[in-house]
Amino acid sequence: MEFDFTEDQHEIKRTAKDLLAKRSTAERVRFAAEAATYEESLWNELVELGWPGVAISEDYGGGGLGVLELATLLEESGYALANSPLLATAACGLALQEAGSDAQKSEWLPKLASGEATGSFGIDTQIFPDAAEADVIVVVAVDGSSISLVDNPRAVAVEVETIDPTRRYGAVGLGEGTDPMPGDASAALALGAVLTSAELVGVCARALEMTVDYVKDRKQFGRPVGSFQAVQHRCAQMLLHTEGARSVTYYAAWAADADRTLLAEASALAKSSASKAGVEVTGSAIQAHGGIGFTWEADVHWFYKRAQLDAAYLGGTKTHRARLTEIAAAASGSS
Amino acid sequence: MDLTFSKDEVEFRDELREWLAENSPGEEPRGDEDAIFAFRTGWQRSLYDSGWAAVHWPQEYGGRDATLMESAIFFEEMGRAGAPLPANVLGLLLAGPTIMAWGTPGQKDRYLTPILSAEEIWCQGFSEPEAGSDLAAVKTRAVRDGDDWIVTGQKVWTSGAQYSKWCMLVARTDPEASKHKGLSYFLMDMEQDAVQVRPLVQITGEAEFNELFIEEARIPHENMLGEEGNGWIVALTTLMNERSGLGFFLQVRLRQLLDKLVAEAVANGSIGDPVISQSLGDMLERTETLRLTAYRGLSTIMKYGQPGPEGSLTKWLWSETNQMMTQLAVDIVGPNALHKDNPWAYELLRARGNSIEGGTTEILKNIIAERVMGLPRK
Numbered sequence: 001m002e003f004d005f006t007e008d009q010h011e012i013k014r015t016a017k018d019l020l021a022k023r024s025t026a027e028r029v030r031f032a033a034e035a036a037t038y039e040e041s042l043w044n045e046l047v048e049l050g051w052p053g054v055a056i057s058e059d060y061g062g063g064g065l066g067v068l069e070l071a072t073l074l075e076e077s078g079y080a081l082a083n084s085p086l087l088a089t090a091a092c093g094l095a096l097q098e099a100g101s102d103a104q105k106s107e108w109l110p111k112l113a114s115g116e117a118t119g120s121f122g123i124d125t126q127i128f129p130d131a132a133e134a135d136v137i138v139v140v141a142v143d144g145s146s147i148s149l150v151d152n153p154r155a156v157a158v159e160v161e162t163i164d165p166t167r168r169y170g171a172v173g174l175g176e177g178t179d180p181m182p183g184d185a186s187a188a189l190a191l192g193a194v195l196t197s198a199e200l201v202g203v204c205a206r207a208l209e210m211t212v213d214y215v216k217d218r219k220q221f222g223r224p225v226g227s228f229q230a231v232q233h234r235c236a237q238m239l240l241h242t243e244g245a246r247s248v249t250y251y252a253a254w255a256a257d258a259d260r261t262l263l264a265e266a267s268a269l270a271k272s273s274a275s276k277a278g279v280e281v282t283g284s285a286i287q288a289h290g291g292i293g294f295t296w297e298a299d300v301h302w303f304y305k306r307a308q309l310d311a312a313y314l315g316g317t318k319t320h321r322a323r324l325t326e327i328a329a330a331a332s333g334s335s
Numbered sequence: 336m337d338l339t340f341s342k343d344e345v346e347f348r349d350e351l352r353e354w355l356a357e358n359s360p361g362e363e364p365r366g367d368e369d370a371i372f373a374f375r376t377g378w379q380r381s382l383y384d385s386g387w388a389a390v391h392w393p394q395e396y397g398g399r400d401a402t403l404m405e406s407a408i409f410f411e412e413m414g415r416a417g418a419p420l421p422a423n424v425l426g427l428l429l430a431g432p433t434i435m436a437w438g439t440p441g442q443k444d445r446y447l448t449p450i451l452s453a454e455e456i457w458c459q460g461f462s463e464p465e466a467g468s469d470l471a472a473v474k475t476r477a478v479r480d481g482d483d484w485i486v487t488g489q490k491v492w493t494s495g496a497q498y499s500k501w502c503m504l505v506a507r508t509d510p511e512a513s514k515h516k517g518l519s520y521f522l523m524d525m526e527q528d529a530v531q532v533r534p535l536v537q538i539t540g541e542a543e544f545n546e547l548f549i550e551e552a553r554i555p556h557e558n559m560l561g562e563e564g565n566g567w568i569v570a571l572t573t574l575m576n577e578r579s580g581l582g583f584f585l586q587v588r589l590r591q592l593l594d595k596l597v598a599e600a601v602a603n604g605s606i607g608d609p610v611i612s613q614s615l616g617d618m619l620e621r622t623e624t625l626r627l628t629a630y631r632g633l634s635t636i637m638k639y640g641q642p643g644p645e646g647s648l649t650k651w652l653w654s655e656t657n658q659m660m661t662q663l664a665v666d667i668v669g670p671n672a673l674h675k676d677n678p679w680a681y682e683l684l685r686a687r688g689n690s691i692e693g694g695t696t697e698i699l700k701n702i703i704a705e706r707v708m709g710l711p712r713k
Contacts, residue, residue, distance in 0.1 A: 002336060002638070003627070004336060004631075216711060227711040229700075231710075232705070236699075236700040236703040236708070240652065243628060244648070244652070247624060248627055250336065250631075254338050269624075321617055321620060322613065329600075
């Protein structure tokens with residue numbers, strides 16, 4: 001057993017981190033959020049590097065790597081809070097690859113892999129990331145029983161404003177132009193949950209890092225507030241949430257590539273844990289920043305807002321915990 | 336990343352499983368401390384005779400040169416098989432590795448084999464009434480007298496002391512030196528009148544632990560482990576060993592208890608209550624997070640030679656989860672869980688010690704904040 005990335009995977013992650021540290025600085029994140037826009041140049045660069053299609057098969061023009069490699073990119077994207085339709089497009093690509101017909105895959109996967117098209121993915125009636133500008137949307141029925149493709153999203157998706165201005169969101173109304181997909185909706189949902197969990201791990205890691213830096217620096221009563229145990233123990237709890245979510249998210253991404261029999265449980269585990277971690281860690285980051293943390297001027301709120309949307313997307317902690325219990329109860333009954 | 340066991344690891348596990356299937360220790364007696372100790376001694380002899388007593392020890396000392404991963408597998412399998420811990424668990428996990436790291440050739444020769452065979456049981460004399468979390472504050476004094484040291488003081492939380500031949504003892508040899516520098520590490524013979532053992536009855540009614548009253552006990556100088564004044568560093572070797580290995584045993588036991596609780600909730604229908612379902616989901620999430628984080632921590636140590644940030648988190652997560660889960664059992668089973676003879680009642684009470692023994696949760700959080708995250712000390 002080796003619960004660590006390979007050298008290549010480490011390299012992918014490091015390269016992504018270095019690139020986004022330059023291209024998605026706190027200033028750029030703020031600019032994009034306040035202008036409610038994305039920077040075309042950033043997305044173009046990610047497309048050139050092949051990020052959206054990293055886990056799409058080479059047969060369809062993708063990178064042919066795994067969900068694990070894609071997850072490392074999403075983690076770094078979350079860490080940098082990069083403004084781009086990466087999560088939406090990648091989740092759409094994986095859902096199509098998983099559940100699409102040959103014709104659907106042939107038509108859309110090469111376009112998603114090359115960045116010629118962007119996509120979105122979500123559950124009917126809920127909020128979809130980057131849906132209003134997407135070229136193709138994969139929609140799972142509310143009861144999870146079916147999955148279908150919308151290839152005229154501009155006719156059915158409308159932009160909605162959420163509390164998270166670092167990303168654009170849409171509402172999708174199903175109608176004409178919905179094309180049923182033959183595959184397994186639950187596997188598509190599981191993959192989307194794993195990718196979102198990876199982004200949440202990055203969001204948590206960054207919020208924690210910002211907090212640790214802040215409490216080392218900020219002085220009250222003549223000493224750094226980070227020397228007070230109450231603050232220290234809050235930070236320790238943030239680390240436990242973050243690293244716990246990291247363990248289970250990597251496990252789920254590995255399961256997606258290496259052992260599909262584990263995926264249903266592993267993805268529920270990842271999304272349950274990462275959603276909790278995201279909400280707790282970013283909320284705690286605001287608290288540890290004190291009054292300044294509650295201001296628009298400080299950057300922690302961007303992470304809190306993204307974490308809230310990601311935590312709720314494709315089901316939050318409660319939904320996935322209930323799923324974990326269902327799976328355990330079924331195993332209990334059968335053994 | 337490969338989260339399956341390697342071929343060697345699978346072979347190791349299968350060989351162990353096969354052995355366990357043929358050499359089941361049977362049901363451990365309950366309640367009677369002496370009977371439990373005799374049972375665990377027999378179990379360790381059986382392990383020893385087949386070369387399984389200390390897989391993590393080097394072959395030259397009677398171990399199997401097991402990797403950290405194999406050692407984890409060993410403890411997982413022991414937990415899974417419902418096997419008890421061996422009688423001399425502190426000798427195998429703490430005293431042995433500390434003697435290997437710091438002992439003279441003569442000391443290694445003298446002490447290691449009887450540890451393996453359970454002929455000589457060991458206990459740990461670190462904590463004192465005034466030195467709990469603040470371990471370096473030990474007051475037990477050792478004064479040089481010719482070739483001997485004369486030791487006086489009091490130790491507490493010494494589990495297994497009544498059965499022990501030897502004690503890993505930390506005592507102050509230089510009262511003038513600074514707190515950490517005045518300590519030395521001794522291997523103390525428990526079989527002398529100057530050492531009195533008094534059982535410490537805990538909230539479960541059992542006496543896993545003892546108090547030691549040491550009144551001018553004699554320890555030959557050759558029984559010092561490491562140099563005079565080096566006791567804190569030697570003790571850290573012992574403490575580092577304390578946190579590994581066993582964690583995998585406890586983690587599997589936790590999962591087994593949780594599986595029982597899920598089965599109970601299915602059987603009595605409470606699993607249909609969304610509040611119960613949520614709480615069980617929380618426990619399932621925590622238990623899996625614990626397992627995976629423990630393995631991730633092990634991989635980090637094996638690959639980079641030192642623990643990552645995740646390594647400090649598992650003991651905290653385990654103790655908190657065990658407490659929450661045993662409390663949840665009362666909700667699921669109902670008041671009958673609190674009947675004196677109900678196994679959940681014992682688990683509930685015993686779990687209270689988890690967040691104290693082996694480092695309180697508060698101290699662990701301090702360590703995480705200061706050493707892992709680099710937050711300033713006061």
